Amino acid sequence: MAASIEDVARLAGVSIATVSRALRGLPDVAAATRDRVLTAAAELDYVASPFAARLASGRTATVGVVVPFVNRWFFAEVIDGVEAALRKAGFDLLLYNLGDAEGRDRFFDVMPMRKRVDAVLIASLVLDDAEFEALGALSCPVGLLGLERPGFLSTRIDDVCGAQAAVRHLTSLGHRRIGLIGGDTDDPMSFTPPLRRRDGYRDALAEVGVDPDPALEVLGYFTIDGGGEAANRLLALPDPPTAIFAESDEMAYGAIRAVRRAGLRVPEDVAIVGFDDHVTAALMDLTTIRQPVTEQALDITARLLAVAAGDEANPTDVVLPTQLIVRGSTDPAASVA
Amino acid sequence: MAASIEDVARLAGVSIATVSRALRGLPDVAAATRDRVLTAAAELDYVASPFAARLASGRTATVGVVVPFVNRWFFAEVIDGVEAALRKAGFDLLLYNLGDAEGRDRFFDVMPMRKRVDAVLIASLVLDDAEFEALGALSCPVGLLGLERPGFLSTRIDDVCGAQAAVRHLTSLGHRRIGLIGGDTDDPMSFTPPLRRRDGYRDALAEVGVDPDPALEVLGYFTIDGGGEAANRLLALPDPPTAIFAESDEMAYGAIRAVRRAGLRVPEDVAIVGFDDHVTAALMDLTTIRQPVTEQALDITARLLAVAAGDEANPTDVVLPTQLIVRGSTDPAASVA
DNA sequence: CTGTTAGCGCTTTCAA
DNA sequence: TTGAAAGCGCTAACAG
Numbered sequence: 001m002a003a004s005i006e007d008v009a010r011l012a013g014v015s016i017a018t019v020s021r022a023l024r025g026l027p028d029v030a031a032a033t034r035d036r037v038l039t040a041a042a043e044l045d046y047v048a049s050p051f052a053a054r055l056a057s058g059r060t061a062t063v064g065v066v067v068p069f070v071n072r073w074f075f076a077e078v079i080d081g082v083e084a085a086l087r088k089a090g091f092d093l094l095l096y097n098l099g100d101a102e103g104r105d106r107f108f109d110v111m112p113m114r115k116r117v118d119a120v121l122i123a124s125l126v127l128d129d130a131e132f133e134a135l136g137a138l139s140c141p142v143g144l145l146g147l148e149r150p151g152f153l154s155t156r157i158d159d160v161c162g163a164q165a166a167v168r169h170l171t172s173l174g175h176r177r178i179g180l181i182g183g184d185t186d187d188p189m190s191f192t193p194p195l196r197r198r199d200g201y202r203d204a205l206a207e208v209g210v211d212p213d214p215a216l217e218v219l220g221y222f223t224i225d226g227g228g229e230a231a232n233r234l235l236a237l238p239d240p241p242t243a244i245f246a247e248s249d250e251m252a253y254g255a256i257r258a259v260r261r262a263g264l265r266v267p268e269d270v271a272i273v274g275f276d277d278h279v280t281a282a283l284m285d286l287t288t289i290r291q292p293v294t295e296q297a298l299d300i301t302a303r304l305l306a307v308a309a310g311d312e313a314n315p316t317d318v319v320l321p322t323q324l325i326v327r328g329s330t331d332p333a334a335s336v337a
Numbered sequence: 338m339a340a341s342i343e344d345v346a347r348l349a350g351v352s353i354a355t356v357s358r359a360l361r362g363l364p365d366v367a368a369a370t371r372d373r374v375l376t377a378a379a380e381l382d383y384v385a386s387p388f389a390a391r392l393a394s395g396r397t398a399t400v401g402v403v404v405p406f407v408n409r410w411f412f413a414e415v416i417d418g419v420e421a422a423l424r425k426a427g428f429d430l431l432l433y434n435l436g437d438a439e440g441r442d443r444f445f446d447v448m449p450m451r452k453r454v455d456a457v458l459i460a461s462l463v464l465d466d467a468e469f470e471a472l473g474a475l476s477c478p479v480g481l482l483g484l485e486r487p488g489f490l491s492t493r494i495d496d497v498c499g500a501q502a503a504v505r506h507l508t509s510l511g512h513r514r515i516g517l518i519g520g521d522t523d524d525p526m527s528f529t530p531p532l533r534r535r536d537g538y539r540d541a542l543a544e545v546g547v548d549p550d551p552a553l554e555v556l557g558y559f560t561i562d563g564g565g566e567a568a569n570r571l572l573a574l575p576d577p578p579t580a581i582f583a584e585s586d587e588m589a590y591g592a593i594r595a596v597r598r599a600g601l602r603v604p605e606d607v608a609i610v611g612f613d614d615h616v617t618a619a620l621m622d623l624t625t626i627r628q629p630v631t632e633q634a635l636d637i638t639a640r641l642l643a644v645a646a647g648d649e650a651n652p653t654d655v656v657l658p659t660q661l662i663v664r665g666s667t668d669p670a671a672s673v674a
Numbered sequence: 675c676t677g678t679t680a681g682c683g684c685t686t687t688c689a690a
Numbered sequence: 691t692t693g694a695a696a697g698c699g700c701t702a703a704c705a706g
Binding site for chain 1: 339387389391397407408409410413414416420424429430431436440449452561590594616620
């Protein structure tokens with residue numbers, strides 16, 4: 001049987017209150033007393049029962065992390081960063097993976113985080129008002145990664161700006177007929193980037209006086225196959241594009257495959273730009289927009305913890321920079337393959 | 338303020354004990370009483386405080402999931418599967434990501450799961466005796482995914498057999514000089530596959546009467562770059578291999594890149610086989626060994642929960658099958674690119 | 675600086 | 691089938 005606080009108190013010859021104070025590093029404990037307690041605790045290999053502590057204190061030392069997927073690059077990176085930051089701060093990480101539309105509905109219906117977390121972190125989910133309200137009912141601070149909303153703490157990149165940079169790169173190369181492969185914003189599991197990246201695409205075209213052509217904007221799943229199918233539709237156009245901006249690297253991979261299967265070359269016949277700087281982007285020689293995922297994760301976690309601790313007053317929105325990485329999929333000279 | 342069990346009891350006109358029983362679906366509650374309680378609870382939007390319940394019952398309804406990485410394909414898939422299974426069973430998932438050797442030491446030193454989980458799931462970590470002992474001190478069932486140990490519950494694939502199939506495929510194609518790109522088993526973060534896959538490689542060579550050549554076995558990180566560097570060393574050999582077996586798809590990607598950069602063709606000059614059937618393997622046209630990751634995750638989770646619940650007696654070792662997937666990196670005719 | 679004591683909100687005997 | 695009451699192992703006033 002594991003030792004309890006009473007065992008430690010007895011061994012150290014003090015009260016359980018003193019044990020509690022000493023172990024938590026509270027002030028107003030004599031150094032000698034603290035040492036005795038620490039020694040006794042070490043001897044008994046004692047750790048406080050988190051549940052008893054949580055029940056008594058009301059603090060859970062846990063944050064709920066909500067992601068739509070864990071097995072996609074972006075979210076895996078996010079979890080990695082958040083986990084490290086939480087662990088260092090002594091917080092537990094309760095993971096909620098929505099998985100699909102049904103899982104998402106169930107989640108917001110049941111709100112399984114109720115009464116068990118001190119803070120919630122939402123990663124790149126498009127939330128409707130009812131969902132924001134459900135989150136608010138948790139009455140604990142909520143941090144947003146990859147999206148923003150007035151009154152909420154958030155960290156993100158500027159997707160519009162990133163997409164603009166991607167498409168500007170193509171227009172600067174002389175392309176004028178540029179296809180867009182984007183996420184389906186009607187998908188119940190859609191996350192935030194698609195809307196913004198599309199706006200950036202249109203903005204960059206407008207800068208060079210090109211009117212948006214609806215036929216050049218095709219939507220699909222944020223996956224390799226989704227990108228491949230979308231690219232096929234673009235290539236089948238009577239007047240196909242000379243360049244493609246894919247809203248994610250994975251979609252871009254599918255596009256590269258589709259272009260090659262059509263017997264065309266990248267970038268000579270079709271130039272391709274992705275978004276993310278996925279771990280395999282260099283390998284695929286893909287020009288892309290790098291976004292600092294780990295930095296976003298660390299930033300939002302640190303600030304969320306600060307809010308949960310009562311520091312930091314008003315919720316701010318932090319925007320981290322993106323960066324164009326030119327590789328062989330748009331410029332043979334920049335090829336790393 | 339959230340409703341407590343007393344509020345529900347008052348509204349339903351019963352004692353808190355009855356509320357507790359009714360809400361948990363215990364027998365010996367009159368149907369009419371149960372209905373009244375359920376109605377009252379719904380009206381107050383009541384959910385039990387998990388910490389109070391855990392403190393009182395001793396059950397945590399939580400399982401700790403320990404992974405060396407979350408941002409690698411295999412582990413992301415594992416977490417995905419485990420999370421779904423746990424959520425369905427009403428369990429919380431506490432995630433522990435070791436990250437690096439230091440994080441790993443800290444983990445086994447502090448044992449942060451102490452007193453907070455009903456079961457532990459370890460994914461593909463090579464554990465030493467001291468670490469197994471530390472896990473045992475948790476005095477809760479431990480499930481192993483991707484490794485086995487007498488006395489422990491486990492689910493895995495047969496890495497030896499999978500690697501044999503990979504290398505047999507190469508020998509059946511006529512290759513005799515086959516390089517191995519493997520994980521460094523001395524890496525403190527090494528996981529289980531490397532040792533076994535190397536054995537399978539040697540076995541398959543022995544089957545065709547080829548003696549192992551130490552120069553053909555090179556080690557590195559389980560990453561794209563690790564595979565690339567290892568392949569470079571193989572290609573620099575006086576008598577380079579005509580085929581390469583990489584112990585993971587990511588290492589195989591690096592090898593493909595290295596071969597191409599050396600001005601050679603895949604598979605004509607160097608055939609390459611990977612292991613995993615990573616999500617991008619089809620895209621890379623890589624021949625590989627498919628392993629059922631989600632199935633492993635679901636299997637071990639279900640059985641671990643059964644043990645934690647007191648069902649299922651003795652810990653068994655379940656081995657799931659692997660499958661050779663032939664693509665263009667070994668056979669031009671099978672190319673999907 | 676330290677001890678006493680009253681809970682935190684449940685679950686679980688035990689009795690009725 | 692239900693209720694009373696005793697904890698579960700801590701934290702947090704409060705008193706000294």
